[in-house]
Structure formats: structure tokens, C-alpha cells
Amino acid sequence: MTELMKTAAENLTARGFEVYTLTTAAQAKEKALSLIQPGWSIGVGGSMTIRQLGLLEVLEGAGHSVWWHWTSPEEKPIVWDNARKADAYLASANAVTRDGQLVNIDGTGNRVASLIHGPSMVLQVVGSQKIVEGGLTAAIARIKREACPPNASRLKLNTPCALTGHCNEAQCGDDCMCRAITVVSRPLRAQRNVVILVEEEIGY
Ligand code: SF4
Structure with missing residues (x-):
């Protein structure tokens, strides 16, 4: 584990997050599944990390109700509402600071809203x-x-950024996906906030 990952994990823990440091994505998947109780409903943010882990297939196979607009056939607002009320919400973080803060940017807001209010447990794999x-x-x-x-x-x-690979906020119009930024510096009250840091690169 790098010194940076070790320090970030220590700082996240000091802030009150429940932190696990693992080596591989496969280990992260096993840990995440071990934290999810039978019968829980699951909300999912738009997350390549969660998709790449293959968690959804396992959870649906185990009978969990999974609310994810990438796979659920219902109208998106209904899916977002159910995801926000789920027992557990799965996502990644867009960035983690060395001093242990979780940073996310969102265009619609459903993901960052669910990360800070609603589900009893928020689990972020990073x-x-x-x-x-x-x-x-x-x-x-x-x-x-x-x-x-x-x-x-x-x-x-x-x-x-889609057209050139580089941000140019001044020229970003209706499709802008950077409309809200959240910084979670401590677990929200009455919420279990789990962070699984993985040495292996996953998501983006
Ligand atoms: S502000 Fe616009 S151009 Fe910049 S990263 Fe966000 S979506 Fe891309």
C-alpha cells in the first residue's frame, strides 16, 4: 500500500468513517457483499466502479431489490426516489483527499443527494x-x-471535456455534468458510512 493510501485511510478513520483497505477489486467485492444484510434494498449511483465490480448481478441473484437507473426499467425519478430510500446505497467517490474527505461532482444530483441523506448505510468503493x-x-x-x-x-x-478531453467550464452548456459538488468530511448523523479503499485501479 502506498504511503498516500495509508495516510488517507488513517485520516478517514480519524474522521469517523468505517474504512477497509484492500488490495484487489475482487477482495473489495467480497467485503462489500459481506456488509450487506439479507433482504436489504439497495440503491446505486451512476458508478463505473460498482458496475465493474459486478456487485449488481450478485445482489439481484440473491433476491435484493436493486434500484439503479442503469438497469431498472422504471422511470428514472421513481428509481432515484427508491434508491434514496434504500437500506444501503452503493457508489464510489470521484476523489478522496489526503486528509480524508470524500468529494463528488454530479449533474442531476440524485447520487450526491443519496450519499448524504436517506440510506442507512452508504458504501463507497474507491x-x-x-x-x-x-x-x-x-x-x-x-x-x-x-x-x-x-x-x-x-x-x-x-x-x-467530451469533445477535447479537457475541461473548459466557461464553454460548458446545457449538457454540463458539473452542477453540484459535495464534500463529506465526516459521516452524516444517523448514517453508517463505509469506505473501501482498493489498491487496484477501478472506475475512473
Ligand atoms: S465543467 Fe463541463 S467541461 Fe468541465 S469537466 Fe465539467 S462537464 Fe466537463
């Missing part, structure tokens, strides 16, 4: 490449440099 050496400025820069361009491209958005 590849080590998302841990930044600096603070919030470095975290936001990382998101706009590494996460937004591939996401905007995947979603076929008409944004500068």
Missing part, C-alpha cells in the same frame, strides 16, 4: 488512483481531469 495528494482543489481538479472526460464521452454529452 480505487487508489482517486486519492489525491492535496486537498479540495486537487480533488476537484482530479475529477475534471480524469473522471468527467470519459464519463461525458460515454454518455455522449456535448461538453468540452
